[in-house]
Structure formats: C-alpha cells, structure tokens
Amino acid sequence: MARRAGVSVGTVSNVINRPEAVLPDTRARVLAAIEELGYVRSESARQLRAGRSRIMALLVLDMGNPFFVDIARGAERAAREAGLGVMVCNSDQSQEEEAEYLGLFAEQRVCGVLVTPADATGGNLEAFARHRIPYVLVDRVAASTEHCAVCVDDVRGGMLAVGHLVSAGHRSVAYVSGPDDLYQIRDRRQGALAALAEAGLGPEALVEIPSDRLDVAAGRDAGARLLGLVPRPTAVFCANDLLALGVLQSLYAAGVRVPQDIAIVGYDDIEFAAAAAVPLTSVRQPATVMGRMAAEMLLEEADDTGGVHRHRSVVLQPELVVRASSSAPRGPVRPTP
Amino acid sequence: MARRAGVSVGTVSNVINRPEAVLPDTRARVLAAIEELGYVRSESARQLRAGRSRIMALLVLDMGNPFFVDIARGAERAAREAGLGVMVCNSDQSQEEEAEYLGLFAEQRVCGVLVTPADATGGNLEAFARHRIPYVLVDRVAASTEHCAVCVDDVRGGMLAVGHLVSAGHRSVAYVSGPDDLYQIRDRRQGALAALAEAGLGPEALVEIPSDRLDVAAGRDAGARLLGLVPRPTAVFCANDLLALGVLQSLYAAGVRVPQDIAIVGYDDIEFAAAAAVPLTSVRQPATVMGRMAAEMLLEEADDTGGVHRHRSVVLQPELVVRASSSAPRGPVRPTP
DNA sequence: AGAGGGGAGTGAATTGATTCAATCCGATCC
DNA sequence: GGATCGGATTGAATCAATTCACTCCCCTCT
Known part of the structure; x- marks a missing residue:
C-alpha cells in the first residue's frame, strides 16, 4: 500500500x-x-464509495457542427469551474447511438447528462430516468416536468428568418429541412409558416426540400434539387448553416447569383457563416450561454441534497443577423491600388 | 444487494x-x-478491480477547429469498435490545461491517451509517463522511443503550399504563423523556406506575420497587418484554414481581390475551406485516418500483455488541393436565365 | 494528582464487480 | 454400491479510497 x-x-x-x-x-x-x-x-475507488463520478456527460447530435462545439465549450467551462470533467459524445442523430451512450453513462455513474435528444419519442430518456441520474435537455423544450431544459425559441427563429425574406418581397420560399424527428426542424418550419401567414401567404408558399442529414454535403444535394424546381423559389431558408453553406456552394457552382437570383438564410450563425462565399444571413443562437446554463442547472440538481432543486425550463431568444446572402449586394469590389 | x-x-x-x-x-x-x-x-467497481477504465482520452489543441473534430471522429469510431468510450478534451494550446487534463486522466486510470501536445518541452508528457498509461502522440512526430506517434509530414506540407505559390510566380510570401511552441508551425515554416530556397529565393522572401491564436479572429487580425506591409507580399501561406478564412475576410472587407491581388493558401483542408468566400487552396491532411490509426495503435499497446508491442511512428503524407484562392480566377459568374 | 477535554492519528467497515478455490450434486464407471 | 468426474454454483478475498468510532497522549483545570 x-x-x-x-x-x-x-x-x-x-x-x-x-x-x-x-x-x-x-x-x-x-x-x-x-x-x-x-x-x-484512484477515481474509481472514490467513485465506488461516493456512488457517482465527477464526470458530466454531454451527448450532442453532431460534433461536426460548430454550433454544438460552442455548446460544448460553454458546458465545459462551467463544469471545470466546478472541478468536473466533461465527456463529449456524439449521437450522430441516431436513436441507437443515443441509447448506447446513455447506457454507457449509466454504467459510468456520471454525475449528470446534458443531452440534445435524437429520439423524438423520448423513449430513450424515459428509460434512462430509472437510473436516477439527473439530466438536462439542451436545445429542446422540456419534455416532462422531471428534468430541466434550456432551449432557444425555434418557432421565433423560423419567423425571424422567413419574416425577413417575406418583407424583402419574396413570395415563395424553399425550406431545406431535416429529419422530422427533430423538434428543431418542426419548430422552425412552424415559424416559417407563421411568418408567411402573417403576410397573407398560405402554406403552399413554403416549398420543402427534405434532407436526412444536416451537413454541408446534404446542403449541396438540396441545392441541386432546388435548382430543378419549377417554378423556382426566390429564397431559401435552411434549417442550419451547414446546409446553407452546401446550398450556397451548389448555387455558386451552377452560376446562380446570391442574393440576386436566390436569397439564402441559414440558422445557428456559426463562425463560418460570416466567412462564406457570400456572407450568410443567419439566425444566431446563444450556444455558449446555452451550454453554460445547462451545465449550471445540472450541477445545481446534482449537488442538491435537500430536495431544494426545482426543475426549470429556460427559453432563450434567437437573433437575426443579416448579411449579404439575403440583402442587396454591395457595389462591385473596389480594387486596391 | x-x-x-x-x-x-x-x-x-x-x-x-x-x-x-x-x-x-x-x-x-x-x-x-x-x-x-x-x-x-457499476463501471467504477469493475475499474477498481481491473485497474483501469474502458475509456480512452483524447486531448486536442482546439475543439473549435474542424481538423481536430475529424481526428476525434476517426478515433471515436475505432474506439467504439473496440467497445471503449472516448473522452474528448481541449487543452486550448495551454500547457497548464494540458497538465491538468493529464492529471485528470491519471486519476481516471483511462486505458490510454491520444494527445496533440501543447507543451513543446515535452515536460508534461514526461511526467505523465510515470503512470504507465500508454499514450500516442497525434499530429506530432514521436518525441522519444517510449510511445507511438502518428503525424503528417508538415515540412512537406509547407513545401507543397509555398512551392505551389512560387511556381505561380510569387516572389514574396507572407506566412501567417502561430505560437512557435508548436512543431506544426515550425515545420510548416521550414517547408516554406525550403520551397523558396529551391526557387533560389532567400529567407527574406518569407515575411512572417506572427499570431498567438490559430482561429478565425486571429486570421482577421493577421489580415489587417498584412495589408499594412510595405512592400506587400503577393501571396499568403496560413498555418491553418481558420487563419486563412480570417485573412480572407479581412482582405475581402478591404476590397483586396483574391487571388488577383493576393493569393491565399491554407492548411488542413477543413470542410469549410471549400465553402469560403473564395474557395480556399489548402493542404489536406488525412485527419480521420490519423485519428483512427492513433486509436488503433493505442489499443494495440493497451491490450498488449505479452510485451509484444513495439512502438511505431507513422508519418502520413499531405496533399495539396488547389482552389480559386490561389489560381487564375474563373470567368465572371454567368447569370442563369 | 486525578479527571476531563481535545487534537492527532488509527484501522475496520464499506462500496460493487470480479475471480478462484471450494462445494455440491447428479451421472457415469468399475 | 462406492468412487470418480465434471458442470453448476457459491462465497470469501481483492481492488483503493473514504468515513467514523475509537485510541492515545498531552495539556489544563480543579
């Protein structure tokens, strides 16, 4: 010894x-x-005695999306301030992966889980709840009163995006969506429809271009399909910036001008949106704040011995960031001497 | 019970x-x-008995850089195939953070560590070696014979990048670099100088624009400084794509045309490089492969009971991907009917 | 001087899964 | 019928840290 x-x-x-x-x-x-x-x-020994570990799990839909990386950053900072480690995992939008990871977390006796659910039915989390490990939904409204949640008002985000396009005169807007399992996708659509309705336009004004993935490659594919549409919408609202960047690439390659021929609005306002071929108008989400708040709520719940903790559901507000992809283009680039 | x-x-x-x-x-x-x-x-109990956990740690320099996310993807896939979890952590290029995380890993008795070192002296890892936990250097040549390593030939990468610029006629190239602690930065510079030398140009042909961070914001800053240089180089080689995207944004905002006025070459070939304002020429690194190989080597070492394992050092080759940012611009965008 | 108090340090019990020598039991063989 | 064999099952020991009731010892107070 x-x-x-x-x-x-x-x-x-x-x-x-x-x-x-x-x-x-x-x-x-x-x-x-x-x-x-x-x-x-040895942490294992302390853990064994304490009953739970000093690690917080974060399960996101897509590590390749900078939006989730920002969430992870916020959560990690909060966790480290409390002396905890964070285990970042990637469900890749798969219910099976999600279930597998949740099982892993239960075995690890993590002190809590932050999760962006991939399972719309909530079955995975319901099963997970048995383990009495606290969890917080991130980027999703609370599904029950048994947990905390931090999310961004996606309906409002969709309204902001499409409202902006409608007020710029667009009368037919394509919606490059994603798996309908995801609340984000549904809510943003609902917001889009609401914005159209407000301008007296019916649901037929929103032309959906479905997509099963939410990455740049899927965006390129969606862009190609957009180009084939007759009549072709004059604007596109993309469910996230990765899709928008892909669409932009497609249009650019086909010689379609953005925003003159087609305007684009993305979602998330990732860092790369501003650096795109045409700087992208996007709906900004307070990702880092969301990650931090979620982690703090989780810590509060985990540290709560006296049953003082009350589950909360926080809804943050998105913000529209207008850039070139949806507004009148600036004049021709001025050459430098 | x-x-x-x-x-x-x-x-x-x-x-x-x-x-x-x-x-x-x-x-x-x-x-x-x-x-x-x-x-x-309970994993803690099994761990306690087994002496080590079923978790592999991955410590990267910057989670916000898609290059490292790709490495993480590759490593995660390999680890999951072996039934292990991966704990992804972020040293943020800080030696202190690195030391702290390594300490955490030792306490956790992780089964192994994949690390992109932030500590050029190697002191952190030397101290870590006491714990007899296997580790593999990622994106860095082996520092001793006591571990495996997977890296990409950065000298060659620098040569490819600057060689390409030189052969396009550039005679003065800026190098937007980063902390000199990082081997990657030094090796790429060395490659750049070698390429210049091959064309009969001396080291004065490489104008260094130092930067302490390696992100888009630092790139914007570097771009501003580049614009102030007299005489101004006609090409820039950036130590990574994030910097390059930042530089591009800066130049774009100042009305400097890319590549006509200044050509840009980045490094890493992240997905967003192709989707940039001007699609970026870049040096592609096999990030996912690197992550996977590193994880596999680590698993081999961790599973090795009979002392069969021999430390290896794998050097992968980079590849130049030429895009608009460094080549003759295509004709004016053709409007679609 | 003896009792009481308190600071310092001790070591057994606890936690949960694994391992392994030991036990049990039914079946086969001589 | 007794011995032997082997598959199924048991339960004590082990791992390392924490906790807590307890011991020791010295100092102080009466």
Missing part, C-alpha cells in the same frame, strides 16, 4: 482531503512520500 | 460475462431480476 510509505493509513486521505486536520509535520512527510512514489489517487 | 433478487452472488457476474457457463434456467431468472430492478453494473 502506497500509504505505508509514509507511516499511516486513512491519514493519507486526510492529507489530501482535509489537510488542515493534519499536523504540518505529518502532512509534509506524507506529501513527500506521495511525490516520491508518484502516487495518484 | 441487487444480486440477491435472483438467488445467488457471483453467478450474476457469470450471467453477464460468461453466459454460456450458466444454466439457461438460472440465467433467465437472473436476467429477469436484472430487468426488473433496472440493474446496471
């Missing part, structure tokens, strides 16, 4: 956890032994 | 780990009890 190196047993524990309760003399001796032996206390 | 629910003790363990060694009858009874009680075996 490494502790023998010093002289004692559970005193080592005191040196590490309550140094003030140990004489400076003894403490120094133990610390020296620790240093000499390169001793590192 | 949950196991009592059935009737036995360590038989539960057999049901789970060696089902064939248990009578179907008993097995069914135990499984029923497991189901009924919602039992999930």
Whole structure:
C-alpha cells in the first residue's frame, strides 16, 4: 500500500482531503512520500464509495457542427469551474447511438447528462430516468416536468428568418429541412409558416426540400434539387448553416447569383457563416450561454441534497443577423491600388 | 444487494460475462431480476478491480477547429469498435490545461491517451509517463522511443503550399504563423523556406506575420497587418484554414481581390475551406485516418500483455488541393436565365 | 494528582464487480 | 454400491479510497 510509505493509513486521505486536520509535520512527510512514489489517487475507488463520478456527460447530435462545439465549450467551462470533467459524445442523430451512450453513462455513474435528444419519442430518456441520474435537455423544450431544459425559441427563429425574406418581397420560399424527428426542424418550419401567414401567404408558399442529414454535403444535394424546381423559389431558408453553406456552394457552382437570383438564410450563425462565399444571413443562437446554463442547472440538481432543486425550463431568444446572402449586394469590389 | 433478487452472488457476474457457463434456467431468472430492478453494473467497481477504465482520452489543441473534430471522429469510431468510450478534451494550446487534463486522466486510470501536445518541452508528457498509461502522440512526430506517434509530414506540407505559390510566380510570401511552441508551425515554416530556397529565393522572401491564436479572429487580425506591409507580399501561406478564412475576410472587407491581388493558401483542408468566400487552396491532411490509426495503435499497446508491442511512428503524407484562392480566377459568374 | 477535554492519528467497515478455490450434486464407471 | 468426474454454483478475498468510532497522549483545570 502506497500509504505505508509514509507511516499511516486513512491519514493519507486526510492529507489530501482535509489537510488542515493534519499536523504540518505529518502532512509534509506524507506529501513527500506521495511525490516520491508518484502516487495518484484512484477515481474509481472514490467513485465506488461516493456512488457517482465527477464526470458530466454531454451527448450532442453532431460534433461536426460548430454550433454544438460552442455548446460544448460553454458546458465545459462551467463544469471545470466546478472541478468536473466533461465527456463529449456524439449521437450522430441516431436513436441507437443515443441509447448506447446513455447506457454507457449509466454504467459510468456520471454525475449528470446534458443531452440534445435524437429520439423524438423520448423513449430513450424515459428509460434512462430509472437510473436516477439527473439530466438536462439542451436545445429542446422540456419534455416532462422531471428534468430541466434550456432551449432557444425555434418557432421565433423560423419567423425571424422567413419574416425577413417575406418583407424583402419574396413570395415563395424553399425550406431545406431535416429529419422530422427533430423538434428543431418542426419548430422552425412552424415559424416559417407563421411568418408567411402573417403576410397573407398560405402554406403552399413554403416549398420543402427534405434532407436526412444536416451537413454541408446534404446542403449541396438540396441545392441541386432546388435548382430543378419549377417554378423556382426566390429564397431559401435552411434549417442550419451547414446546409446553407452546401446550398450556397451548389448555387455558386451552377452560376446562380446570391442574393440576386436566390436569397439564402441559414440558422445557428456559426463562425463560418460570416466567412462564406457570400456572407450568410443567419439566425444566431446563444450556444455558449446555452451550454453554460445547462451545465449550471445540472450541477445545481446534482449537488442538491435537500430536495431544494426545482426543475426549470429556460427559453432563450434567437437573433437575426443579416448579411449579404439575403440583402442587396454591395457595389462591385473596389480594387486596391 | 441487487444480486440477491435472483438467488445467488457471483453467478450474476457469470450471467453477464460468461453466459454460456450458466444454466439457461438460472440465467433467465437472473436476467429477469436484472430487468426488473433496472440493474446496471457499476463501471467504477469493475475499474477498481481491473485497474483501469474502458475509456480512452483524447486531448486536442482546439475543439473549435474542424481538423481536430475529424481526428476525434476517426478515433471515436475505432474506439467504439473496440467497445471503449472516448473522452474528448481541449487543452486550448495551454500547457497548464494540458497538465491538468493529464492529471485528470491519471486519476481516471483511462486505458490510454491520444494527445496533440501543447507543451513543446515535452515536460508534461514526461511526467505523465510515470503512470504507465500508454499514450500516442497525434499530429506530432514521436518525441522519444517510449510511445507511438502518428503525424503528417508538415515540412512537406509547407513545401507543397509555398512551392505551389512560387511556381505561380510569387516572389514574396507572407506566412501567417502561430505560437512557435508548436512543431506544426515550425515545420510548416521550414517547408516554406525550403520551397523558396529551391526557387533560389532567400529567407527574406518569407515575411512572417506572427499570431498567438490559430482561429478565425486571429486570421482577421493577421489580415489587417498584412495589408499594412510595405512592400506587400503577393501571396499568403496560413498555418491553418481558420487563419486563412480570417485573412480572407479581412482582405475581402478591404476590397483586396483574391487571388488577383493576393493569393491565399491554407492548411488542413477543413470542410469549410471549400465553402469560403473564395474557395480556399489548402493542404489536406488525412485527419480521420490519423485519428483512427492513433486509436488503433493505442489499443494495440493497451491490450498488449505479452510485451509484444513495439512502438511505431507513422508519418502520413499531405496533399495539396488547389482552389480559386490561389489560381487564375474563373470567368465572371454567368447569370442563369 | 486525578479527571476531563481535545487534537492527532488509527484501522475496520464499506462500496460493487470480479475471480478462484471450494462445494455440491447428479451421472457415469468399475 | 462406492468412487470418480465434471458442470453448476457459491462465497470469501481483492481492488483503493473514504468515513467514523475509537485510541492515545498531552495539556489544563480543579
């Protein structure tokens, strides 16, 4: 036993956890032994005793989407301030992967889970709830009163996006969507329809271009399909910026001018939206804030011993960021001397 | 004890780990009890006994860089095939963060670590080696014979990039670099200088624009500084694509045409490089492959009981992808009818 | 001087899964 | 019928840290 190196047993524990309760003399001796032996206390053992680990899990839909990376950043910062580690995992929008990861988290006895659900039925999480491990929904309204949630008002986001297009005179808007399992997709559509209705336009003014993935490649594909539409919509609202970037690439390759021929609005306002071929108008979501809030709520719940915690549901507001892809183009680029 | 629910003790363990060694009858009874009680075996307990966990750590320089996300993807896939979880962490190029995370990994007794070192001195990893936890360097040549490594030939990458610019007639190239602690930065510079030398140009042909961060914002800043240079280089080689995108934005905002006035070459060939304002020429790195190989080498080392494992160092080759940012511009965009 | 108090340190119990030597039991063999 | 064999099952030991009731010892107060 490494502790023998010093002289004692559970005193080592005191040196590490309550140094003030140990004489400076003894403490120094133990610390020296620790240093000499390169001793590192085993988390597994503490965990076993404590019943849960000091790791928080974050399960996102797509690690390749900078939006989720921002969420992870916010969550990670909050977690580290509390001395916890974060395990970031990727469900890839698959219910099976999600279920598998949730099982892994239960085995690990993580202290809590932040999750962007891929499973619209909520079955995975319902099953997970048995384990009494706290979890917080991220980027999704609360599905029950049994947990906290932080999300962004996606209906409003859809309204902002399409409202902007409608007020610029567009009368037919394509919606490059995604799997209908995802609330985000449905809510944004609903917002889009609401914006059209407000301008006296019916649901036929929204031409849906479905897509099963939500990445740049899927966007390119959707762009190609958009070009084949007759009559062709004069504007596109994309369910996220990755799709929008793909659509933009497609249009660009086909020689269609943005925004003159077709206007584009994306969603998320990822960093790369501003750096796109045509800087992208997008609906900004406070991703980092969302990640941080979710983590803080989770910590509050996890640390709650006296049953003081009350589940909350926070809805943040999105913000429209208008750039070139949906507004009158600036004049021709001025060459520098 | 949950196991009592059935009737036995360590038989539960057999049901789970060696089902064939248990009578179907008993097995069914135990499984029923497991189901009924919602039992999930505790990883902490197994870990404690096994001495190490079933989690692999991945410590990258910047989660916000899609290049590292691709590495993570490759590693994660390989790890999951072996039934392991991956804990992705972000050192943010900070030696302190790196040290802190390595400490965390040691406490967790992770089965191995994949790391893109932030600490050029190698001190952090040297200290970490005491714990006898295998680790593999990713995107960095082996620093000693005590570990495996997978990297990409950055000198060659720098040569490809600048060689391409030189052969297009450029005689003065800016190098938007990063912290000199990073081997990647140094090697790419060395490659750039070699390419210039090959064309009979001295080191003064490479104008360095230093930068401490490697993100889009730092790129915008570098772009501003580039514009102030007299005489102004006719081409820029950026140490990564994020910087390049930032530079591009800066130039674009100032009305400088790319590639006519200034050509740009990036590094990494992230997905967004192709979708940039001017599609970016870049040096492609096999990130996913690198992540996968690193994970596989780590698994081989971790699973090696008989001392069969020999440390290896794999060097992959980069590839130049030429796009508009460094080549003659295509004709004016053709409007569609 | 003896009792009482308190700070320092001890070590057994606890946590849950795994492992392994030991036990049990039915069946086969001599 | 007794011995032997082997598959099924058991339960104690193990892993490392934490916790807590307990011991020790020294100091102070009466």
